Amino acid sequence: MRKIYMFDTTLRDGEQSPGVNLNTQEKVEIALQLEKLGIDRIEAGFPIASPGDLAAVNAVARAVKNASVTGLARSREKDIDAVVEALKGAQDPRIHIFLATSPIHRKHKLRMEKHEVLEAAEAMIKYAKKHFSQVEFSAEDAGRTELDFLVEVTALAVRLGVSVVNLPDTVGYLSPYEYGNIFKTMKEQVPGIEKVQLSAHCHDDLGLATANALAAIQNGADQIEGTINGIGERAGNTALEEVALALYTRGEFFQAATGLNLQEIAKTSRLVSKLTGMPVPGNKAIVGANAFAHESGIHQDGVLKEKTTYEIISPATIGMKDSKLVLGKHSGRHAFREKLVDLGFEGLSEEQVNAAFGKFKDLADRKKDVSNEDILALLEEKIIET
Ligand code: KIV
Ligand code: ZN
Numbered sequence: 431m432r433k434i435y436m437f438d439t440t441l442r443d444g445e446q447s448p449g450v451n452l453n454t455q456e457k458v459e460i461a462l463q464l465e466k467l468g469i470d471r472i473e474a475g476f477p478i479a480s481p482g483d484l485a486a487v488n489a490v491a492r493a494v495k496n497a498s499v500t501g502l503a504r505s506r507e508k509d510i511d512a513v514v515e516a517l518k519g520a521q522d523p524r525i526h527i528f529l530a531t532s533p534i535h536r537k538h539k540l541r542m543e544k545h546e547v548l549e550a551a552e553a554m555i556k557y558a559k560k561h562f563s564q565v566e567f568s569a570e571d572a573g574r575t576e577l578d579f580l581v582e583v584t585a586l587a588v589r590l591g592v593s594v595v596n597l598p599d600t601v602g603y604l605s606p607y608e609y610g611n612i613f614k615t616m617k618e619q620v621p622g623i624e625k626v627q628l629s630a631h632c633h634d635d636l637g638l639a640t641a642n643a644l645a646a647i648q649n650g651a652d653q654i655e656g657t658i659n660g661i662g663e664r665a666g667n668t669a670l671e672e673v674a675l676a677l678y679t680r681g682e683f684f685q686a687a688t689g690l691n692l693q694e695i696a697k698t699s700r701l702v703s704k705l706t707g708m709p710v711p712g713n714k715a716i717v718g719a720n721a722f723a724h725e726s727g728i729h730q731d732g733v734l735k736e737k738t739t740y741e742i743i744s745p746a747t748i749g750m751k752d753s754k755l756v757l758g759k760h761s762g763r764h765a766f767r768e769k770l771v772d773l774g775f776e777g778l779s780e781e782q783v784n785a786a787f788g789k790f791k792d793l794a795d796r797k798k799d800v801s802n803e804d805i806l807a808l809l810e811e812k813i814i815e816t
Contacts, residue, residue: 578721727762
């Protein structure tokens with residue numbers, strides 16, 4: 431299996447979620463949990479953004495021992511200097527510099543011609559290389575960059591000796607086929623491409639961030655960038671837990687694996703949600719409250735007979751206790767009886783169970799979620815009556 435490096439940017443792109451602001455202590459707490467999860471590379475922040483962020487990146491750099499820590503810099507000397515400062519004391523530092531390459535960004539944001547972009551990239555990669563042995567270069571908005579120009583930019587970065595070239599779909603615009611094709615093209619056309627790692631960084635504007643990251647893997651990407659719970663700028667980034675579980679569950683298909691300690695996923699997700707104040711939607715893949723919950727009678731009956739009928743991942747894999755059978759109007763007698771046993775009512779007669787089940791169905795028609803307390807109440811009522 432090919433190893434896929436996991437680059438977590440919860441503390442940088444994730445912190446760019448509107449309304450999120452992590453202080454130093456919170457960043458360190460999350461970074462230490464990411465380390466336990468087995469993340470290979472942690473992007474701790476954007477040190478030029480503020481003195482507070484520089485200090486937070488430094489605290490993370492000093493605290494983390496088993497992952498490489500990086501800071502983000504625009505292609506400007508003062509940004510790079512700030513990362514140098516912030517990563518003092520890091521066990522395994524690396525810098526992440528970026529420069530936009532797409533026509534839209536060149537024209538409206540940078541006001542640069544192609545040759546000026548190439549010159550700026552060259553100057554800044556050389557400057558970064560003076561300070562760091564590990565340099566990641568990102569061609570911002572690679573997804574909307576002309577393929578031949580992207581080949582030129584990537585070839586330049588390879589010649590200058592960067593360790594990683596990142597090709598972001600900055601605005602979440604591409605389909606998996608198109609994004610995969612970027613990686614395929616770089617592999618085919620950039621001389622010396624085998625000397626660098628290629629990295630995917632996707633945004634979720636069209637809900638395709640995970641699919642695009644997986645397409646990149648299928649076309650040779652070595653590193654996936656993303657965040658826990660998929661938080662991030664606008665609609666967010668690739669959710670790393672989704673990529674990790676896709677590779678774990680469908681490893682044979684992708685022929686690739688991460689080195690993550692998957693049992694730490696649920697805990698990491700809860701911590702990030704708590705400290706960022708961003709609740710995880712119930713239907714979120716892998717870590718949502720409903721990801722291992724079954725409501726309909728047919729599904730509940732199946733799961734009670736054999737879990738794999740409706741579960742492709744065991745909750746224990748990500749460090750969760752067990753799947754849940756949620757009682758609602760679609761639930762059947764089998765799950766209801768199991769719930770009664772759970773609640774301590776084991777010796778009920780068939781007649782008592784049937785009577786209580788009838789009452790439960792009436793209640794479920796009126797109430798969306800039927801709680802344990804509701805069931806206890808109707809049982810007491812029913813058992814007394816029968
Ligand atoms: O989305 C993006 O392009 C980024 C870069 C800074 C890598 O976040
Ligand atoms: Zn991004």
